Amino acid sequence: MTVTVDVVSPPCxxxxEVYHDEQLHAPPSRADLSSADWERLNVKRAAAHxxxxxxxxxxxxxxxxxxxxxxxxxxxxxxxxxxAEIRRQLGIEIQQSSTTPYGTARVGSGPVSHDAVMAARQAYPKDTCHQLAERLDCSTSTVKRHLRRAREQKLVQGAAVTAAVRAPSVDAVLDCFDQLESSRVA
Ligand code: SF4
Known part of the structure; x- marks a missing residue:
């Protein structure tokens, strides 16, 4: 007897390329785009959503x-x-090595050093990652990767605080998700 398994690949x-579109996963602010580009982004985002x-x-x-x-x-x-907002609400952080293969590769000219990103963060503490990326002429993902690395280093330094935090339930994650504006996009 032949068993046929119907495997359906997820859209991503x-x-x-849609799911790694930087405008979707790290959206620019409204002020950074023309009305037409903003509209295009919303259409793109709603479709992916x-x-x-x-x-x-x-x-x-x-x-x-x-x-x-x-x-x-x-x-x-x-x-x-x-x-990140859901994790903040749940009070959790992912301890993940910045050398893992996950994450988008840097795009743009020349590498940006960790120190340069941290210096920019210190100089402009209220900037979004997107604004910092523009100042440094690199991708938002690069900025986020370096900020994440800084957080990880802080965690290692404060290793005494390693009390096991229970993983949140699926329902708790979904409750936080429901509160996001993103959950109501489509
Ligand atoms: S929910 Fe979205 S990102 Fe996750 S597997 Fe499905 S299509 Fe891919």
Whole structure:
């Protein structure tokens, strides 16, 4: 007897470029775009959002991206900032080596040093990652990677505070997700 398994690839597997579009996963502010570009971004975002919302892996994908692996990209209807906000609400942080293969590779000219990113953060503490990236002429993902590395170093230095934090439940993650503006996009 032949058993046929119907494997359906999620949209992010068939159109990865959409989910790694920096405008989706680290959106610029409204002031940075013309009305037409802003409209185009909203259409693009709503389309990706609808695809994730209809994906059978949505809940598992969201949970893993919030609790287990700090991936780059537009994932499970969320931007990187959305997922950071959920973690903040849940009081969790992902301890993940910055040398893991996850994350978007740097784009743009020449490498930006860790010290340069940290100096810019110190000089402009209220800037968004996107604004810092513009100042440094690098990608937002690069800025986020260096800021994440700084957070990890801080965690290692304060290793005494390693009390085990119980992983949040799926329901707790979904409750936080429901409060995001992103959850109402499509
Ligand atoms: S929910 Fe996750 S697995 Fe599904 S399309 Fe979105 S990013 Fe891909």
């Amino acid at each position: 597997a068939t159109e990865p 609808r695809q994730c919302a209809g994906c059978p892996m949505m809940v598992d994908c969201l949970y893993r991206a919030v609790v287990e692996v700090d991936v780059s990209g537009f994932v499970a209807c969320t931007t990187e900032d959305d997922r």
